[in-house]
Amino acid sequence: MLRVSNIKINISLDQDKYIKKKLSSIFDQDIKEYKINKRSIDARHKPDIYYIYEIDIDVKNEKEYLDLGIASEVFDEEYKIDQSKIKKSLKRPIIIGFGPAGIFCSYILAKAGLKPIIFERGKQIDERIKDVEEFWKSNNLNINSNIQFGEGGAGTFSDGKLNTMIKEKIRQKFVFKTFVECGAPEEILYLNKPHIGTDVLRTVIKNLRNKIIELGGEIHYNSCLTNINVDNNKIKSIVINDQDEYETDDLVLAIGHSARDTFKMLHNFLEMSPKPFAVGVRVQHKQDLINKNQYGESYKLLPPADYKLTYQTKDGRGVYSFCMCPGGFVVNSSSENNRLCINGMSNHDRDEENANSAIVVTISPSDYGSDIFDGMKFQEMLENKAYIEGKRLIPVSLYKDYKLNQVSTSFGSIKPIFKGGYSFGNINNIFPEYINNSLKEAIDYFNTKIKGFNDDDTIIAAVEART
Ligand SMILES: Cc1cc2nc3c(=O)[nH]c(=O)nc-3n(C[C@H](O)[C@H](O)[C@H](O)COP(=O)(O)OP(=O)(O)OC[C@H]3O[C@@H](n4cnc5c(N)ncnc54)[C@H](O)[C@@H]3O)c2cc1C
Known part of the structure; x- marks a missing residue:
């Protein structure tokens, strides 16, 4: 061929x-x-x-x-498990967390015949969906069953963009083919920017789970790793929900970016180092505006357009768009009491009226401190301020009012599309001045790339803290 x-x-x-x-x-x-x-x-x-x-x-x-x-x-090499490298352990491997990393780790270990045992602190997907929808309706948060925690992990309520920085094609193809076998559309195998969509992802996750169980894997929900027992610098057993002990020689931590309690516990056992990250807001524009900018009048023949924008501020700080969701929702994705964070989500058809994306500013230990958990504390501080500014709901503002340092009183030409309650607040009160200034400078610059990006009516919401 x-x-x-x-x-x-x-x-x-x-x-x-x-x-x-x-x-x-x-x-x-x-x-x-x-x-x-x-x-x-x-x-x-x-x-x-x-x-x-x-x-x-x-x-x-x-x-x-x-x-x-x-x-x-064409060299279409298939991903294969090298049986000769499989360690014949007497104890079953244990995986903590059933997000994308935990799911694929479990699937591969199950295919290799190792019958992994998986512990996930959240609930099975159908139960989890009920908790998330209840939270969006009533604002009652379940701290173990929410957008960050539960079967499928943080990306389940997402656009399902299949992003990877990994250039190695064989494993990538294996992952995509597995998604298709489990119900994802075939187009993900060839589209340049493939995405699945939260509606389809839910079925894909159930089918992946069933494959793992059929191969001898075992999944425990509502089961949080709370301690590790180490003997002679070697893992002996783990503790689930502060009471049940399970012995293992091989432990995989696939716990994602939001399990702050677990990070603190793990600090007793693992060497950790702080890492730069980015924080900011999410902007909403009409999808039509993005389509016309990107494709001109031919946009009706094409799928909803996306964008990727970057900027360096006058004082050298990086600002960029992230997790752009065409035709999507901005969602309250909080996972802790008294703290609020947001993210973006789309269905497969990306047919909502608005486009949204995170606009985030890079920060590093020199901004928030070099102690191991200083970055996390900084995130927690921003999330708490967002919670207060929005009076427990997502704080929102028109871009015009963000610039004028005042609270909006009504929306303009863009109808807000949120999952979860929202209220007007002054976004300036959430961030330190250097972040507010960087965001405004960048959003105004992005208008030179996408006309209308900094329109007065552009809706901004906070806080994007988990990139
Ligand atoms: C709303 C939203 C939209 C997103 N959209 C996209 C997108 O379109 N494309 C994209 O590439 N990325 C997206 N992301 C980011 C993406 O979700 C993450 O990169 C991805 O989920 C990371 O996978 P993971 O398996 O490492 O961790 P996670 O998905 O975070 O999974 C970790 C799992 O571990 C569990 N866990 C944590 N601690 C414990 C414990 N102590 N014991 C037991 N279980 C535990 C959690 O409950 C969770 O289910 C989005 C994120 C969010 C929140």
Whole structure:
């Protein structure tokens, strides 16, 4: 099989017909079948917008085309578990946390025949959904069953963007194929920026769980790791919910970024170091505004547009957009009492009226202190201020009022789209001055990239503290 890159077809054309036509001319033979390996959008020459394809194809006289450099050979290597490397332990491995990391770790260990035991502090997905919806309705938070904690982990109530910084393709393909086997749309195998959507993810997670159980894995919910027993610098057993002890030789901590109580407990056993992160707000614009900026008037032929923006402030601080959710919701994603944080979420169709994204400012130990938990304390402080500013609800403001350091009294042309209650507050009261200044400088600059980004009516909400 050969792979041919850079097949460029205008989005207004019948894609299948023109792909075949183009391939037939490149290979000088009639092409009836092909497989898309990758598809991206090229909108650099608006109003002409193109899909760019990488196509895999079987043709006659492959060698001839390879020699001419027209195509390359396809090496579709499958991810395989190397049985020779599997340690034959008498005790079953234990995994803490059933988010993406814990799920895939468990699945691979289960495929290797090691029958992992998984402990997850939150509930099974259906129960968890009820708790999250109840929280959005009544503001009654369950600290172990919420947007951060429970089966599927923090990304379950998300856009389901499949982001990775890992360039290694074999494992990546394995992950994507597993998602498709469990109910994700096939398009994730070839789209340049694949996403699943929170509605579809919920089914995918259930199917992944069932695969693990079928392979001999065992999942315990409502089960929080509360201590570790170490003997001679080696793990002996773990303690769940302060009472039940389980022996193991192999422990995987897949606990995500929000289990602050567990981080403190682990500090007794592990060396840890603070790491720079970013905090900020989430902005909402009309999706149409983003579409028109990115694609011009052809946007109706294309899926909802996204963006990625970066800026360096005059005093050298990095500000960037993060976790952009086309056609989505801004959600209250708190997991601790008296603290409030937010995030973004979309369904697969991304069909809500607004686009949202986090606009965050990079901060480092020189801003918040070099003690091991100073960064965490800083996050907690911001989340508490957001909780107070919003009177227990998501604090929101028009961008105009954020700049004028005042509380908004009504929304403008953009209808707010939130999951969870919200109330007007002065976002300036939440952050130190250098963060407020950096955010405003960057949002005004982003208007030079996306016209309307800093409109008076742009809705901002806080606080994004868990990037
Ligand atoms: C609302 C939202 C939207 C997001 N959208 C996206 C997106 O579109 N794309 C993207 O790539 N990323 C997104 N993210 C980030 C993404 O969720 C995380 O990168 C990802 O979930 C990390 O996976 P993980 O398995 O390491 O940790 P997590 O998903 O955080 O999972 C950790 C699990 O461990 C459990 N746990 C913690 N402590 C204990 C303990 N002591 N005992 C037992 N269990 C414990 C938790 O309950 C949790 O289920 C989003 C996050 C949020 C909150």
